[in-house]
Amino acid sequence: MFEFRFESGSGVPPYLQLVHQVERAVRLGALRAGDRLPTVKEVAERLVINPNTVLKAYRELDHRGLAKGRAGQGTFIVGERRAMTKSDQARRAELRAGLEAWLTEARRAGLDTGEIDAILSTVLHDFREETK
Amino acid sequence: MFEFRFESGSGVPPYLQLVHQVERAVRLGALRAGDRLPTVKEVAERLVINPNTVLKAYRELDHRGLAKGRAGQGTFIVGERRAMTKSDQARRAELRAGLEAWLTEARRAGLDTGEIDAILSTVLHDFREETK
Amino acid sequence: MFEFRFESGSGVPPYLQLVHQVERAVRLGALRAGDRLPTVKEVAERLVINPNTVLKAYRELDHRGLAKGRAGQGTFIVGERRAMTKSDQARRAELRAGLEAWLTEARRAGLDTGEIDAILSTVLHDFREETK
Amino acid sequence: MFEFRFESGSGVPPYLQLVHQVERAVRLGALRAGDRLPTVKEVAERLVINPNTVLKAYRELDHRGLAKGRAGQGTFIVGERRAMTKSDQARRAELRAGLEAWLTEARRAGLDTGEIDAILSTVLHDFREETK
DNA sequence: GTGGTCTAGACCACA
DNA sequence: GTGGTCTAGACCACC
Incomplete structure (x- = not known):
């Protein structure tokens, strides 16, 4: 399961840090289409932040076409990224x-x-x- | 004279970007104790931002003990950083x-x-x- | 709840007066770690000053390590000051x-x-x- | 000769500190009508500040009716303050x-x-x- | 709603 | 002219 983390002190808003981490993981192939992200609740508890902040990050990922939430099932990475040779x-x-x-x-x-x-x-x- | 620049899109607040740049320059020895930073007005005009934003960055540098503003004279790098061999x-x-x-x-x-x-x-x- | 006041005519900038009052209250034990300061808005309304001025004072308290603002929650006294016997x-x-x-x-x-x-x-x- | 001093860190503007010191000295009887204040140049050199700052203080003292500059002679305390018994x-x-x-x-x-x-x-x- | 950033512009203190 | 304070109001991030 994908693990989020915080780089505190950078000045980057927490919700954006989450977005960036998913973006990077997708680029590196650590996350691939169909992979499931941890639930909002899990992330919120693990990072000790408000669930709304996680929600905002997931919404932004949706907006950027990187992930898609499916009601009752979770949030999943989408988009075809050609497999690396x-x-x-x-x-x-x-x-x-x-x-x-x-x-x-x-x-x-x-x-x-x-x-x-x-x-x-x-x-x-x-x-x-x-x-x- | 030290030159500021913006790394847009990172999500880091502009005033913090200025702070970070000075911090890095000091670490690398590009800025040394006694060096004068460009005036608030100059930076504001060059980067097309509000002078108050620059002032905020300079004030933050003061708080971090890296620079000190002197009314009527400018803002100066402060603190002894041993010269590199x-x-x-x-x-x-x-x-x-x-x-x-x-x-x-x-x-x-x-x-x-x-x-x-x-x-x-x-x-x-x-x-x-x-x-x- | 802590009450701010103004000593007008001293020449000390308003935001610094607020800072000094908190510093003194902490020293005297009137404010202790965890105590919540009145919100920016409350202080601004009570003293009839601009919210930004209060914010500046709170930010200064942060820099001095006396208080810490938490978005959505308020500003809290921080730092362990041993209780008086x-x-x-x-x-x-x-x-x-x-x-x-x-x-x-x-x-x-x-x-x-x-x-x-x-x-x-x-x-x-x-x-x-x-x-x- | 009257000696000025600075209480740094109070936040009171330097020129006002000078004014306050004269006011207090007059109240306490340490300065009396006719007493000569140090010259602008002397004060500026002693406190390592710009002569204009001292001038501003002396002008303010004039404004408050406490001192009066006489061209070429210096600045003198004025005003009758009944002698203390x-x-x-x-x-x-x-x-x-x-x-x-x-x-x-x-x-x-x-x-x-x-x-x-x-x-x-x-x-x-x-x-x-x-x-x- | 709570702290925080940014802008715009007035005014002050210092050199 | 140079840093600094204050105001006013918009907008953002977090709870």
């Missing part, structure tokens, strides 16, 4: 491993979380500017 | 280059911005869980 | 009574509010210099 | 001593500056309400 999956795994290596390297160099974030967001921004 | 700087540059290489690799593998973000935030999260 | 409370009451006696004495000697203030601030200042 | 002076000294005793008592009871302030302002406020 084996070689695609392998390449992702490699990339993932590469990033993990980079992070380990950064930690070993004595950088704390804040510094890593700073480098990440700066480099990311520059990269997007260049490849725009 | 040459070797530290070199290590950062290496890390930066490594991350850029990773990004180039990811692009070459056909990942779009959304997918890269997805991998980044997932791996980052897992990494923090592990090293916690 | 019975004997402590008694000593405070004595001190308070002593000060009241002094004030009565001063009034009887024909001093007006301004003169009392003058003596108070002067003696206070000297006292701090000495015990510094 | 010997017995009046004695009574003030007694009051002052009484307050000092109270403060010593408070310190001995373990109260810090903030707590003393809290009691003072609370009792003062209540006292004014009662004798209003």
